[in-house]
Amino acid sequence: MLVQEMTTQECHQFLKQIGFGRLGCARKGQPYIVPIYFASDEKHLYCFSTFGQKIEWMRENPLVCVEADEVVNQLHWKSVVVLGKYEELSDGPHCTGLREYALELLQRRAIWWQPAYVAPPPKGLTETPQPLYYRIHINEITGHKAIPDSFEELGVKAAAQVRPNAGRPSAG
Amino acid sequence: MFVRIDEAESRSLLSTLLVGRLGCIVDGGPYVVPINYYFEDGYVYSHSLQGLKISALRENPRACLQVDDVESGTEWRSVLAFGKYEEITKPSERSQILGKLLQHFPLLTPVESAIVEDAGPLSVIVFRIRIERISGVAEE
Numbered sequence: 001m002l003v004q005e006m007t008t009q010e011c012h013q014f015l016k017q018i019g020f021g022r023l024g025c026a027r028k029g030q031p032y033i034v035p036i037y038f039a040s041d042e043k044h045l046y047c048f049s050t051f052g053q054k055i056e057w058m059r060e061n062p063l064v065c066v067e068a069d070e071v072v073n074q075l076h077w078k079s080v081v082v083l084g085k086y087e088e089l090s091d092g093p094h095c096t097g098l099r100e101y102a103l104e105l106l107q108r109r110a111i112w113w114q115p116a117y118v119a120p121p122p123k124g125l126t127e128t129p130q131p132l133y134y135r136i137h138i139n140e141i142t143g144h145k146a147i148p149d150s151f152e153e154l155g156v157k158a159a160a161q162v163r164p165n166a167g168r169p170s171a172g
Numbered sequence: 173m174f175v176r177i178d179e180a181e182s183r184s185l186l187s188t189l190l191v192g193r194l195g196c197i198v199d200g201g202p203y204v205v206p207i208n209y210y211f212e213d214g215y216v217y218s219h220s221l222q223g224l225k226i227s228a229l230r231e232n233p234r235a236c237l238q239v240d241d242v243e244s245g246t247e248w249r250s251v252l253a254f255g256k257y258e259e260i261t262k263p264s265e266r267s268q269i270l271g272k273l274l275q276h277f278p279l280l281t282p283v284e285s286a287i288v289e290d291a292g293p294l295s296v297i298v299f300r301i302r303i304e305r306i307s308g309v310a311e312e
Contacts, residue, residue, distance in 0.1 A: 022193045022238055024202030031195030031202045033238035035250050063201030071191055071206070074279040079206055 001075045006143030011080045014068065014143065015040045021068030021080075023047075025057040032057060038066070039105035044135040045082065046102040055132060058086035064136055080143035082136065089133040102133045177308030182251045185239060185308065187211045190276060192239040194218075196228045196257075203228060209237070210276045215300040216253070217269050226297050233257040235301050251308035255301040266298045 006014070015021075015038075023036045034054050038045040045066060049055060058064060062085045069079040089095045089102060177185070186192075194207045205225055209218040216237055220226055229235060233256045240250040260266050 020242075022204055024193075024195045024204035026197050026200065026202040029197055029232055030234050030254070031197055031204075031236045033193055033195045033202075033204055033236055033252060035238070035240050035242065035248070037245065061200070063199075065195075065202040065204045067193055067204040067206065069206050074208065074277055077206075081204065083201065083203075 001146050001148055003144055003146045006078070006080065006145055008141060010145075011141045011143040012040070012042055014070075014078060014080050015045070015082070015141075018068050018070060021066045023054065024065040024067070025054055025086075026061050026063060027057045036066070037106075038136075039102070039108065041105065042138075044087075044137055045084070046105050046133070046135045048102070048106055049132050049134065055088075055134070058134070059088070062086040066136060075146060075148035078143065078145040080141065082138050083140040084136040084138045087135050087137055089135060095133075098135070099133050102135065173312065175310050175312065177249060177251060177310050179306055182253070182306045182308040183211075183303075185241065185249060185251050186216070186237075186253060186303075186306065189239045189241065192216075192237045194225065195236040195238065196225055197232045197234065198224060198228045207237075208273070208277055210272060211303075212272075215302055216255070217273065217298075217300045219270065219273055219296055219298045222295060222297060226299075229257040229299070230259075237301060237303075246311055249308060249310040251306065253301075253303045253306040255303045255305075258300050258302065260298040260300060269298050269300075270296075 019039060020035070020037050022033050025032045032054070036047055036049075038047045040046065064084055064086050066082040066084070067079065068082075069077060071077040089099045190208055190210065192207060192209055193204050195202055195204050197203065203225065207218045207220070209216045211217075235255060235257045237253045237255075238250065239253075240248060242248040242250075260269060
């Protein structure tokens with residue numbers, strides 16, 4: 001397996017293509033992760049959410065991390081990590097342009113519509129969902145990709161053809 | 173519609189999946205990386221080379237692991253487990269855990285396979301996270 005660093009351009013391209021990742025927040029020394037959909041340009045990731053725990057936590061500590069990956073198998077994957085800062089696109093008039101821009105970017109994605117505020121509140125959750133736009137300013141972006149070398153590629157194909165657990169050591 | 177996933181079902185999802193996202197704290201902010209793991213007797217087991225997540229977890233052992241099963245934008249389950257990072261240093265335990273990791277991940281590279289043979293040089297970190305809290309949300 002060859003693990004290579006991805007160029008910044010490759011990382012941005014990957015984020016645009018995948019539009020899905022895991023958002024990490026931190027509160028009082030405790031990490032917290034939730035899956036998110038986003039749309040991105042070279043400087044920010046734009047997201048849509050309802051008010052909830054993650055928003056509360058990001059308001060308290062705006063340092064966030066977004067990890068996006070595509071795993072074909074253990075030898076063949078890509079993973080991009082963004083370290084950034086949470087910025088809320090508030091309802092006020094000074095954010096109107098940005099919210100429109102976010103909406104435009106998000107609408108290009110097939111999946112974005114899932115507006116949680118249209119759905120009934122989650123069972124057992126007490127807060128009334130409020131629609132909210134935010135963006136993550138990209139401070140740092142890094143990525144790695146793993147490609148199987150030719151020998152492993154042959155092994156993976158052979159294992160897939162013969163039996164799913166080929167290569168597993170014998171129990172004894 | 174969103175529904176809460178109870179603890180038993182959350183544990184069950186954690187035990188059926190093999191890739192998760194590990195969260196830790198670096199310089200007061202979160203840091204998230206994908207990991208291969210297996211879940212057994214209340215512990216998530218994994219291994220890693222020395223790097224940022226290991227030094228961060230040594231400094232602050234509070235970790236979380238998020239796993240999900242996403243069918244579509246409207247059909248998914250996501251589970252979040254919280255726990256404490258513990259490093260396994262006893263050679264016999266390391267060897268046993270690395271063996272199990274190899275069973276779960278038969279594609280581990282020859283280098284990693286060789287490591288199992290001699291219980292592993294110390295540069296490969298074997299660790300576990302004791303799951304203290306776990307819960308999930310699903311949309312269906």
